[in-house]
Amino acid sequence: MKGINKILESIGRGVGKVVGAMYQAGRESIDQVITNVLPFMAFISLIIGIILATGIGDWIANTLSPLAASLLGLIVLSVIIAIPVLSPLLGPGAVIAQIIGTLLGTQFATGAIPARFALPALFAINPQVGCDFIPVGLALGEAEPETVEIGVPAVLFSRFVTGPISVVLAWLASIGMYQ
């Protein structure tokens, strides 16, 4: 009898732990969606709506899409975004990357930019990732002030090199996709 009780108890405890974790996870997910995802969706929808309804979309399709629809154009985009002075300004909240991504998305949707450029484009819009956050990020890793002094320029210069390379890598990796 005692053995059975013990088994029942451990089953109950295990189930309780799993259910509790799942319930908590669900609450976290809903919180994140409401506080982070939905507001951004509202903002993005407004931008897309205005672009589509006013004809700015056609203008983008005619002027910017040809640039984004070539490897060279995407490399140029990544180099501009990775300029060490610009990249920290473009970083915060990845807002700029998300807007450019969405703008390009409208062009992928109409086929103005062929889908095979999607992967290099994902890297071309993002060489500035985290460039605004280097001192804070290093401080979170308990870095000394001297490390931050070196770390900030080191990361910024590195991006100027690795940004365009990442676009080329992505372009190579997308060979054979969406042909």
Next chain:
Amino acid sequence: MDALARAAEWFIGLFIQGGQTFTGLVTGIIPLLIVLMTFVNALITLIGPDKINAMGKTAAKEGILYYPIRYMIFPFLAVFFLTNPMAYTMGRFLPEKYKPAFYDSAVSMVHPPLGVFPHVNPGEYFVWAGIANGVTEAGYNIGDLAVRYLLVGFVVILLRGIVTERISFIMWRREDKDEAAA
């Protein structure tokens, strides 16, 4: 009067289009996002995020063999379990000289997994979803794109780790020389 009515119609038209886009995003993305995030968040709680602390020691070792651990696997696991921005706290397990490169590597991993693991950074979901949505609307399946984004992400963070490590080593050496001269 007629012109006014037409202007009003045009004005509302801007937002009708936006509203339709919003409906599409909410019904198309949110349900999957919520369920997937719930699953992964529960998994992380059950596994216990502190398990990756032990890996910090391995990642701190010298030698070329440990580069892929320090700048590929460790940053990915940090981002996967701790998400943005707590992932960067894992830098504390590394010696000072590796910290800038580790940060570069980890912060470059906060977007490539979004197609498969959106829980790592839901607040910046549209870095991925902006383009992915367009590709979906063009009639393509984005599974392939999501997986390749993640895989190329691994290669890119390794590259960033190595390049940033080199650059910071050079800068430290130069600084030491300046100090010796002064």
